[in-house]
Amino acid sequence: MIDDREKTPRVMIAGTGAYLPERILTNAELETMVDTSDEWIVTRTGVRERRIARPDEATSDMAIPAAKQALEDAGVSAADLDLIIVGTVTPDMIFPNTACLVQSAIGATKALCFDLSAACSGFLYSMETARGLLLSGLYETALVIGADKMSAVTDWEDRGTCILFGDGAGAVVLKKTFTHRGIMATSFGADGSLGDLLMIPGGGSRCPASHESVEQRQHVVKMAGNNVFKHAVRCMTEAGREALEKAGLTIADVDWVIPHQANMRIVQAISDRVGIPMERFIVNLDRLGNTTAATVPLALDEGVRDGRIKRGDVLLSIVFGGGFTWGATVLEY
Numbered sequence: 001m002i003d004d005r006e007k008t009p010r011v012m013i014a015g016t017g018a019y020l021p022e023r024i025l026t027n028a029e030l031e032t033m034v035d036t037s038d039e040w041i042v043t044r045t046g047v048r049e050r051r052i053a054r055p056d057e058a059t060s061d062m063a064i065p066a067a068k069q070a071l072e073d074a075g076v077s078a079a080d081l082d083l084i085i086v087g088t089v090t091p092d093m094i095f096p097n098t099a100c101l102v103q104s105a106i107g108a109t110k111a112l113c114f115d116l117s118a119a120c121s122g123f124l125y126s127m128e129t130a131r132g133l134l135l136s137g138l139y140e141t142a143l144v145i146g147a148d149k150m151s152a153v154t155d156w157e158d159r160g161t162c163i164l165f166g167d168g169a170g171a172v173v174l175k176k177t178f179t180h181r182g183i184m185a186t187s188f189g190a191d192g193s194l195g196d197l198l199m200i201p202g203g204g205s206r207c208p209a210s211h212e213s214v215e216q217r218q219h220v221v222k223m224a225g226n227n228v229f230k231h232a233v234r235c236m237t238e239a240g241r242e243a244l245e246k247a248g249l250t251i252a253d254v255d256w257v258i259p260h261q262a263n264m265r266i267v268q269a270i271s272d273r274v275g276i277p278m279e280r281f282i283v284n285l286d287r288l289g290n291t292t293a294a295t296v297p298l299a300l301d302e303g304v305r306d307g308r309i310k311r312g313d314v315l316l317s318i319v320f321g322g323g324f325t326w327g328a329t330v331l332e333y
């Protein structure tokens with residue numbers, strides 16, 4: 001008789017959750033802040049509006065309600081969590097890490113907690129890290145969150161970036177399974193030699209906060225948009241194809257694509273190149289902008305809650321972000 005110990009474990013998503021700040025910032029309002037137009041923003045990026053957190057609302061304040069919702073959806077108690085990873089580039093502070101703040105708020109008393117910095121790839125990188133730790137046999141249940149308050153690090157005078165970003169948080173509970181395909185294959189990569197094209201230079205040990213660093217606007221996002229755009233399309237397309245190939249699946253097997261969403265033209269280019277029509281993409285960019293590490297878990301939660309994504313569906317998620325970092329994950333929801 002074969003018992004569970006002789007079968008290969010997999011890791012599956014047991015529940016999802018999301019949180020969005022209430023305040024909506026429209027393109028019309030941005031027109032009064034920088035030299036731009038609703039028409040330019042919609043045509044060049046696809047963004048119509050985005051959510052902006054309150055000044056007193058930090059990244060953990062968004063991560064905590066998303067986490068609670070994911071735990072409820074999964075039917076898992078916080079006390080049973082072994083691991084919490086928060087993908088973020090906008091932690092509440094340098095330390096303690098955001099995962100510890102979440103842990104304390106939800107009462108996950110036995111969880112190992114850390115943040116993971118991979119910009120817009122942060123959620124998928126975190127999910128891959130959690131998968132490895134669960135499959136190692138050391139842990140059973142993980143909470144993975146993608147949360148960012150990009151409005152806190154946006155240069156509100158730079159029309160090339162301030163139109164893009166929004167705030168939010170999304171979460172999943174991951175569990176080990178022997179009966180579900182769960183995460184089937186992944187493909188991840190990074191290229192640190194291109195890091196300068198998308199960065200926040202200030203606030204770390206190379207450029208600590210000082211009067212000069214603030215005057216020189218070192219604590220906000222700097223992006224060579226056009227160059228990032230080209231790399232994003234190439235890396236996301238290749239990662240998506242590779243993950244599908246490793247899973248032994250074709251594009252016909254994919255029910256939904258959940259891409260990172262920085263620009264609708266990037267999403268469209270991936271749809272064209274990978275060969276999966278836009279109708280099978282879960283898109284939130286038009287209403288939420290680029291929510292960095294939160295984009296993928298927010299779109300996933302939306303698709304699950306509105307009934308588009310059903311148990312058994314095959315999902316392909318593809319991301320790209322600062323670092324550069326990128327990756328793709330194929331899973332059965």
Ligand code: ACO
Nearest residue numbers: 036040119120159160163225226228229232262263321322
């Ligand atoms: N309103 C009006 N005009 C604008 C605006 C604006 N908001 N922003 C730029 N322009 C102008 C530029 O000044 C330029 O004018 P010029 O030709 O007179 O010099 C013109 O529009 C074209 O500028 P580009 O930068 O070439 O515009 P592009 O079509 O590349 O769009 C954008 C810019 C939206 C930033 C795009 O490059 C992009 O989306 N890049 C990818 C972003 C991305 O993928 N980021 C990765 C994830 S983010 C993360 O990891 C944190």
